[in-house]
Amino acid sequence: MKQNSTPFDVAEYDSQIKRTLPFYEEMFQQIVDIISLLDLQSIKWLDVGCGTGKMARTALEIFEIEKMLCIDVEQEMIKRAESFCDEENVEFLQSDIRELPYQEIFDVVTAVQVNHYFKKAERMAAIKKCYSVLKDDGIYISFENFAPDSEEGARLYLERWRQFQIVNGKSKVEVDLHIERYSRDYFPVTISESIELLKECGFRMVEILWVSYMQVGILARK
Numbered sequence: 173m174k175q176n177s178t179p180f181d182v183a184e185y186d187s188q189i190k191r192t193l194p195f196y197e198e199m200f201q202q203i204v205d206i207i208s209l210l211d212l213q214s215i216k217w218l219d220v221g222c223g224t225g226k227m228a229r230t231a232l233e234i235f236e237i238e239k240m241l242c243i244d245v246e247q248e249m250i251k252r253a254e255s256f257c258d259e260e261n262v263e264f265l266q267s268d269i270r271e272l273p274y275q276e277i278f279d280v281v282t283a284v285q286v287n288h289y290f291k292k293a294e295r296m297a298a299i300k301k302c303y304s305v306l307k308d309d310g311i312y313i314s315f316e317n318f319a320p321d322s323e324e325g326a327r328l329y330l331e332r333w334r335q336f337q338i339v340n341g342k343s344k345v346e347v348d349l350h351i352e353r354y355s356r357d358y359f360p361v362t363i364s365e366s367i368e369l370l371k372e373c374g375f376r377m378v379e380i381l382w383v384s385y386m387q388v389g390i391l392a393r394k
Contacts, residue, residue, distance in 0.1 A: 185224055185252070191340040192350065194333070194385045199284055199315045200230045202382045202389050206313065207235065207280060214238040218278045218305060220269045220298075221245075221286035225253030228262050241278075243267040269298045274305045281305065281312045285387075287366075288317040288358040295361075299373045303394060312375065312392040319360040320386070329386050330354060336385065363388050 190196050207215075215237050219227040222242035231237055240262045244250050250264045257264075269283075281302045290298055302312055320326045330351055337347045354360070361369070363380065367390065370378045375392035382389035 185249075186226070189223075191342055192337055193285070193387060194336050195387075198384070199382070199387070199389060200226060202315075203227070203282055203284075203313050204230060204234055206381065206391060207231075207311065210311065212236075212279055215240075215280060216278045217241070217280045217282070218272075218274075218302075219243070220281065220283040220302065221289075222253055222264065223249055223284075225257045225262075225264065227282055227284060228253070228257050228259075232257070232259055232262070237261055239263070241265060243269065243272070269301050270294075272301060272305060276305065276307050278305050279307060279310055281310065283312075283314040283316075285315055285317070287314055288360045291359050292361070295359075296369060296373065299369060303373050303375060306394045308394055310394045312370075312394070313381065313389065314366075314392075315382075315387060315389045316366070317354075317358060317360045317386050318366065318383075318388045319355075319362050321362055321364075326354075333385050360386070363390075366390055 213236060215235055217231060217237060217240045219240065219242045222228065222244045225242055228240050228242050231240060238261065242253060242262065243265045245266065245268050247266045250266050254264050287295055287298065306312060320329050334347050334351050337350065338344060367378050370390065370392045375394060377393040379391045380388065381391040
């Protein structure tokens with residue numbers, strides 16, 4: 173039985189997400205590429221909406237991690253992530269980002285496929301919390317589904333995304349059910365709206381990192 177806010181069973185999450193999101197693995201490589209340029213030592217890293225812990229596993233292979241805190245609102249996801257990663261410097265915690273008590277302690281905050289699940293006020297609160305837990309000059313990177321600027325663009329992009337999923341082995345019924353979630357079960361905003369929101373939350377530098385199909389990566393610095 174599905175026990176999380178995603179459309180997938182927890183046990184099938186990793187295999188299903190790759191058939192659903194174009195270039196899913198590339199999102200994590202983009203994060204690695206940016207963090208590698210910063211020459212950070214003894215990194216303290218917060219991963220929001222950690223899912224099965226892919227960001228933690230990826231980061232631990234490459235970087236000098238002092239502490240990595242991985243949070244998710246779903247307990248079943250946390251259990252799944254813990255089963256893949258038992259390093260002493262990684263902590264998995266069931267929590268909503270808006271409820272974390274920390275202030276200005278993390279060098280890096282990542283949120284992969286998280287923000288579009290928030291409505292506008294919730295999104296603002298979540299991003300403000302991400303800002304507040306970062307040290308000065310800290311890096312925030314999000315990947316999320318975005319909304320095209322026009323209805324015509326949305327129809328075209330959704331059809332393209334639909335075709336990707338069919339080519340990758342999902343049935344037309346599965347794909348239609350997933351596409352129907354757009355603006356019903358998650359709430360994407362335009363790329364320009366995402367950028368403005370990050371600026372409103374206080375980030376001094378905000379840039380588009382990566383765009384593909386209906387997903388965008390955004391880089392921000394406190």
